[in-house]
Amino acid sequence: MMVTNKVLITGSNGFLGQKLIDLLSKNLNYEVFAISMNKNDNPNVENYHFQQLDLMNSDLLNNYLSEVKPNYIIHTAAITSVEGCEADKVLCEKMNVGVAKQLADYCKQTNGFLVQLSTDFVFDGQNGPYKEDDSTNPLSEYGKSKLRSEQVIHNSGCEYAILRTILVYGINANPNRSNLVLWAKEKLSKNEAIKVVKDQWRMPTFVDDLAEACLLSIEKRATGVFHISGEEMFTIAEAVYQIADFWNFDKSLISEITAASIGQSENRPQKTGFILSKAKSILGFQPTPFKASLEIIDKQYGFFR
Secondary structure (H helix, E strand, O other): OOOOEEEEEEOOOOHHHHHHHHHHOOOOOEEEEEEEOOOOOOOOOOOEEEEEOOOOOHHHHHHHHHHHOOOEEEEOOOOOOHHHHHHOHHHHHHHHHHHHHHHHHHHHHHOOEEEEEEEHHHOOOOOOOEOOOOOOOOOOHHHHHHHHHHHHHHHHOOEEEEEEEOOEEOOOOOOOOOOHHHHHHHHHHOOOOEEEEOOOEEOOEEHHHHHHHHHHHHHHOOOEEEEEOOOOOEEHHHHHHHHHHHOOOOHHHEEEEOOHHHOOOOOOOOEOOEOOHHHHHHHOOOOOOHHHHHHHHHHHHHHHO
16 A cells, blocks of 8 residues: 655645645645635645634644644745735744744654745845855745745754745636746737836745645755746846747737836845755756746646646
């Protein structure tokens, strides 16, 4: 009989959460459990167990963990809106830090393994691209909360992998989940004009690559912080021009704006990007080139729609 390991995915209705369910539910080595605050809206309803649960209700979460007893937890749930975290710092702290601490404490007590998703927003954008051990200096409450979550996980003494990532894009079966590529594709396909930032530099991350990195982390039980992203540095505008080129959209619909003009110069890093050598050597991570990822998305687009 095939040995199964229990993997719990938090935030299972989210963009990465759904991709992880698609990936892991097909893997016979894992029994997949998934929780989300809202009812299940993942069209893939086979081969995994779903529970609607408010992660911030610590008693309910404790009871659920005691019942399921997961060996691995991939914690994707978070409040990721920069503006949302500024508007409600108490909620941001409770969700982004408090829940991470509770999951880390559970893993410490049970010899479980925690994969925590983090962000390039732990950096200030003055010295990108960054290595894992470069100095952090978040500019926003969101970035600060994700850095605090990293710290409470480290201090818990549990076994963990923290995967920092950048501007995740791609497609899954949920039509309500948008991102830079789908947003630009949808707007330009309808000949709608769009404004894109010309003075923020990023290495966008293909969601399929990020899901694969999560799986590699638990398979190798690789501990520490890992940078996971694409390898090509673009401004947001440059990425959108590539999207337009790929699908032969009218590039004259694209106009460039500054981050300052939309209030994003003070609370978002100007230039991040990651040095991926650690993830490559330890995890065996290999990012998909941006154009190749667009080709994959184009095929998936027909499948999902």
